[in-house]
Amino acid sequence: MYQYTDFDRQFVKLRAAQHRDQLERWQKGQLADEEFRPLRLQNGWYVQRYAPMLRVAVPYGEISSKQLSVLAKIAKDYDQPEAELFANAQSQQDLLPGKSPRLIKGYGHFTTRQNVQFNWIPLDKSADVMDLLASVDMHGIQTSGNCIRNITTDELAGVAVDEVVDPRPYAEILRQWSTLHPEFSFLPRKFKIAITGATEDRAAIGWHDVGLQLVKNTQGEVGFKVWVGGGMGRTPIIGTLVREFLPWQHIMNYLEAVVRVYNQWGRRDNIYKARIKILVKAEGQRYIDEVETEYQEIITLDGAPHTITQAEFDRISSCFVEPKSPAEVQTHDHANLSDPAFDRWVQQNVALHKNPKLRAVSLSFKRLGLAPGDATAEQLEASAALVAKYSRNEARVTHSQNLVLPWVPESQLFALWQEAKALGLASPNIGLLNDMIACPGGDYCALANARAIPVAAAISERYQDLDELDDLGPIDLHISGCINSCGHHHSGHIGILGVDKDGKEWYQVTLGGSDGSALSGNAGAGKVVGPSFSSAEVPEVIEAVINKYLELRQPGANSQNGRTEYFIETLRRVGQEPFKLAANSARHSESALA
Numbered sequence: 001m002y003q004y005t006d007f008d009r010q011f012v013k014l015r016a017a018q019h020r021d022q023l024e025r026w027q028k029g030q031l032a033d034e035e036f037r038p039l040r041l042q043n044g045w046y047v048q049r050y051a052p053m054l055r056v057a058v059p060y061g062e063i064s065s066k067q068l069s070v071l072a073k074i075a076k077d078y079d080q081p082e083a084e085l086f087a088n089a090q091s092q093q094d095l096l097p098g099k100s101p102r103l104i105k106g107y108g109h110f111t112t113r114q115n116v117q118f119n120w121i122p123l124d125k126s127a128d129v130m131d132l133l134a135s136v137d138m139h140g141i142q143t144s145g146n147c148i149r150n151i152t153t154d155e156l157a158g159v160a161v162d163e164v165v166d167p168r169p170y171a172e173i174l175r176q177w178s179t180l181h182p183e184f185s186f187l188p189r190k191f192k193i194a195i196t197g198a199t200e201d202r203a204a205i206g207w208h209d210v211g212l213q214l215v216k217n218t219q220g221e222v223g224f225k226v227w228v229g230g231g232m233g234r235t236p237i238i239g240t241l242v243r244e245f246l247p248w249q250h251i252m253n254y255l256e257a258v259v260r261v262y263n264q265w266g267r268r269d270n271i272y273k274a275r276i277k278i279l280v281k282a283e284g285q286r287y288i289d290e291v292e293t294e295y296q297e298i299i300t301l302d303g304a305p306h307t308i309t310q311a312e313f314d315r316i317s318s319c320f321v322e323p324k325s326p327a328e329v330q331t332h333d334h335a336n337l338s339d340p341a342f343d344r345w346v347q348q349n350v351a352l353h354k355n356p357k358l359r360a361v362s363l364s365f366k367r368l369g370l371a372p373g374d375a376t377a378e379q380l381e382a383s384a385a386l387v388a389k390y391s392r393n394e395a396r397v398t399h400s401q402n403l404v405l406p407w408v409p410e411s412q413l414f415a416l417w418q419e420a421k422a423l424g425l426a427s428p429n430i431g432l433l434n435d436m437i438a439c440p441g442g443d444y445c446a447l448a449n450a451r452a453i454p455v456a457a458a459i460s461e462r463y464q465d466l467d468e469l470d471d472l473g474p475i476d477l478h479i480s481g482c483i484n485s486c487g488h489h490h491s492g493h494i495g496i497l498g499v500d501k502d503g504k505e506w507y508q509v510t511l512g513g514s515d516g517s518a519l520s521g522n523a524g525a526g527k528v529v530g531p532s533f534s535s536a537e538v539p540e541v542i543e544a545v546i547n548k549y550l551e552l553r554q555p556g557a558n559s560q561n562g563r564t565e566y567f568i569e570t571l572r573r574v575g576q577e578p579f580k581l582a583a584n585s586a587r588h589s590e591s592a593l594a
Contacts, residue, residue, distance in 0.1 A: 001062050001394055002172045002319045004137040015141065016134040019043050020127035027124065044140020045126055049446045050089040051081050052126070054118045055143035056133060060153040060171040060195075061114035061396040065388035067136045068395065071116055072380035075108050078129050079377075081120040093443065096505075097535065101369055101457055103443060108380055110365060110373040110401045112437060112488055113192075114152050115143055119444050141179060146187045148178035148259070152194045154202040155398040158320060159360050159406045161352050165214035165222055167197035169317040170251065173308060177252050184259050188266030189274040191259065192231075201516040204399065206230050206238045206523030207491060209276045210258060215245065222248045228258055228291075229280030232485035236525040237277040242288050248313075250299070252306035257294035261287065322355065323392040323407060341428075344466065345417050348428040359410050361391075363403045363425040364435065368460060371453040372438040373401030382423050390416045400437055402430065431474045433546075434460045437488055441481025441498060442505070448481030450498025450505035450535070455479055458539045472546065474519055475567045490525040491515040493568045494542065499532055506532035509541055511579055512571055520568060529580040533587060540586040548582035 004012075019040070026036040044055040056071070081089075090103055109117040121129055133139055142150050151171050158166045174193065178184065184191070196203040197214035205211025211227035223245045230239030246254055262276045265283070280287050298304060351360040363383060366372050375383065383403060387395045390412055391405035398404055403425075408416060420426035429435045436459065439445070441452030456479055463469060478492030482499075489495035495510035510526030533541050546567075552574055553565040571579060 001064060001323075002059075002168075002316070009134075009137060012134045012137060012139050013131075015043065015139060016127070016130035019130050023123070023127050038145070040123075040126070041144040042141070043130065044143040045123065046144065047123075047446075048119065048444050049442070049448075050092075050444070051085060051120050052123050053444070054121050054126070054129065054140060055111070056116045056118075056138055056140055057143050057150050058115050058138075058397050059175050060151055060157065060168060061155055061398065062168070063395050063397060064136070065384045065391075065393045065395070067138055068380055068384035068387060070132055070136045070138070071108050072377050072384060074118060074121070074129055074132060075106050075375075075380055076377035078122075078125050079106050079108075079118045079120045081105060081122065086120070096451070101371060101453060104370070104374070104376075107370075107374050107376045109371070109440065110375065110397050110403065112399055112401060112439075112486065113143075113150055114155075114397045114399065115150055116397065117440075119440070142175075145185075146189050146191075147185055148181070148187075148191045148193065151175055151178070152192075152203060152208075152399065154196045154198055155396040155404045156202065156351060156360055156406070157197065157396075158322075159353050159355075159358070160198050160200075160202075161354060162199045163197050163354070164199065164216055165197040166317075166320060167195045167212075167214055168320045169313060170212075170214070170248070171195050172316050172319070173313070174252065174255070177255075177306065184263065187259070187263055188268050189271070189276075191262075191276065193255075200518040201523075202399075204488075204491060204515040204517075204523065206516045207232060207488075208239065210255065211239050212251070214248075217245055224248065224251055226254065226258075228288075229277045230523075231275050231277040232488060232490045232525075233275070234272055234483050235277065235281075236485075236490040237281060238523050238525075239277075240280055240288075242291065249308045250304065252308065253298050253304050254291075254295050256306055257291045257298055261290045261294055265290070323394060325392065325409070339414075342414060342417055344470070345426055345428040346413060348432070348470075349426070349430045350413060353406075357410055359408050359413060361405045361408045361413070361416060362398070362430045363405065363420055364427040364429055365402050365425065366429060366435050366460070367424055367427060368457070368464070371440065371443075372436055372456055375403075379423060379425065383425070386416065386419060386423075400430075400435065402435070428466065429469060431476075432469045433472055433475045433477055434463050434469065436460070436477040436479060437492070438479040439481050439486035441479075441487075445481060445486075447484060448498060449483075449500035450481050450507060452479045452481040452487055452496075452498060455496060455498075455507065455535060455538050458535075459542055462539050462543065472549075473564070473566045475546075476513075476515070476520065477542075478513070488515070489513070491520075491523065492526060493520065493571070494545065495526045496538060501532065505535055507535065507538050508532050509538070509545075509583060511545070511576060512568070514568070519566065521572075527576055529576065529583045531584075531587075533583075537586060537588055541583045544582040544586040545579050548579050552578060 194208040195212040226243035227239030392407040396404040438456040442448040480487035480489040513526030514520035516523035
C-alpha cells in the first residue's frame with residue numbers, strides 16, 4: 001500500500017481542521033446553507049433522503065486493517081441518528097409496499113466506486129469523524145463534486161496471474177496529480193478514471209470517462225491504451241479508443257490534454273449533457289484532434305511539465321511490493337481434509353495468485369437481512385482482524401461490493417474459511433446470481449425513483465440454494481434505483497432499473513449487458529425487455545428469465561471440460577426474443593398497461 005509522507009499526512013489533517021472551522025461557522029450562522037454546501041461536499045458530506053451521508057475515499061480500493069478498524073469505530077460510535085429521526089424514517093418506509101430489510105444504523109456500505117459510505121452520521125459530528133479518518137490517512141476528498149473522482153482499478157491488482165503491469169503505482173500518481181488540481185476543480189461534471197494492468201478487464205474501463213489499460217509493445221516498453229468518453233446514466237456509451245500506445249511517462253501530460261479540452265468545450269448549460277461522453281459523441285474525431293493538438297503543445301511549448309520521472313515512479317512503486325509475511329505465521333495443513341463446503345468455497349471465492357504460495361480470497365457481503373455491500377460495525381471490526389491475521393494487514397474493496405484479502409497463504413485457507421463462516425462472510429457465491437450489485441436506492445438516496453434494496457432482498461431470498469446457484473453458473477445481476485446507474489444496471493447480464501410512474505415504483509429489466517470482463521465479452525449496455533414491472537413482479541420476471549435459460553442452454557462444445565453454456569452465452573446465441581416473451585409472461589394482468 002502507498003505509505004503517506006509527512007506532507008501527505010499534514011495535508012489531510014489540515015483539511016480536517018479546515019472542515020471543523022467551516023462547520024462551526026455554519027453552526028453559528030456565519031455561513032449560509034448554500035455557502036456551506038459546496039464546502040462540505042468537497043469533503044464527501046452529502047445530505048440524503050433522511051440524513052447526512054459520508055462517502056470515504058478508498059483510492060483504487062486498497063485499505064489496511066487499521067483503517068477498517070477506524071471505519072468500524074465510526075459505524076459504532078457515529079452512525080447513530082437521533083431516535084426521532086430514525087423512527088420517522090422507519091415509519092415512512094413502512095408506508096411503502098413490498099418487503100424490505102429494515103433501515104439499519106451502525107454500519108458502513110461498500111460502493112461500486114471502491115469507496116465506503118455511512119448513511120446516518122449527524123453533521124454536527126462530522127468534524128470529529130474527519131479527525132478520526134485523518135488519524136489513519138483517510139478522508140472524503142474526490143468523492144463528490146465536479147472533479148476527478150476516486151480512481152478505481154482491478155481488485156486483484158498486483159496479484160493477478162494475468163497481469164502485465166501492476167497499475168497501482170500509476171493509480172497513486174494519478175491520484176496525487178488530480179487531487180485539488182486547480183484547473184480541474186470545477187469541471188462541467190464529475191469525471192471518473194479506471195485503470196487495469198491485466199489482460200482481462202476487471203475494472204470495467206470501457207464504462208468510464210477515461211479507461212486506461214497498461215500494455216507492453218513489441219519492444220517490451222510499457223505504455224497505455226486510452227479510451228475516452230464512456231459512461232452510464234441516461235445515455236450509456238462505451239468509451240472510444242483514442243490511443244493505441246502512449247508511453248507511460250506521458251500519461252499525465254496526455255490526461256491533462258483530455259480533461260483540459262473537456263473543461264473548455266463540455267456543456268455547462270444542461271446537467272444531463274455535461275459529461276465528457278456527450279462531447280466525444282457529438283464531436284467525434286474533432287475532439288480527438290483537439291486533444292492531440294493540446295497534448296503536443298503541452299509537450300513542446302509547456303515543456304511536458306507532468307512527465308513522470310523514473311525517480312518519482314520508483315519512489316511510488318516501492319510502496320507496492322509484496323508485503324512481508326509476519327515472522328510467526330501459523331499454518332494449517334488441510335491437505336487431508338475432505339469438506340465439500342470448504343471445497344465449494346475455494347472454488348468460488350478463492351483466486352490464484354502471482355505467488356504460488358498465496359491466494360486472493362473474497363469475503364462475501366451479500367447475505368439475507370442486509371443490503372448488498374453493507375457491513376455492520378461488528379463485521380467491519382471482525383474483517384479488520386481477519387485482514388491483519390491472514391492478509392498481511394491489507395484488503396481491497398471491490399467493484400462488486402465485497403472485500404478481497406489479497407495476501408492469504410494457501411496453507412491458511414481452511415482456518416480463514418472457518419472464521420469467515422462464523423461471521424457470515426463465507427457464502428460461496430462470488431460471481432453467482434445472488435452476488436448482486438445494488439445501490440442504496442430510494443431507501444436512502446434523494447435522487448432515486450424507486451427502492452433497490454427490497455428488490456435485491458426478494459431475489460436473494462428466492463435463490464439461496466447453493467446447488468442451484470452453482471448449476472446456474474455466473475450471472476451478473478445489477479440493480480439501480482434511478483437512471484444515474486449507481487448500481488451499474490446497464491452492464492449487468494440482467495439489469496434492473498427503478499423508474500417513477502405517477503408517483504409509484506416500477507422497474508425496467510434489461511438483458512445482455514457487459515462490463516468488459518472475459519466472461520461477459522466486450523463492454524455494452526443491456527436491452528430493455530418490455531414495459532415496466534411492479535416490485536412484486538420483478539422476482540417472478542427474473543425467475544422466468546432464469547427458467548428460460550435452463551430450458552435453452554446447451555453444452556458448451558467449444559468450452560473447456562464441455563461445460564454447460566453460461567447465461568450470457570445462451571442469451572447471445574438465441575437472442576433476446578425468447579427471454580423477452582418469458583419475462584412478459586410473468587406480468588400480472590393488472591399491470592399490463594404500466
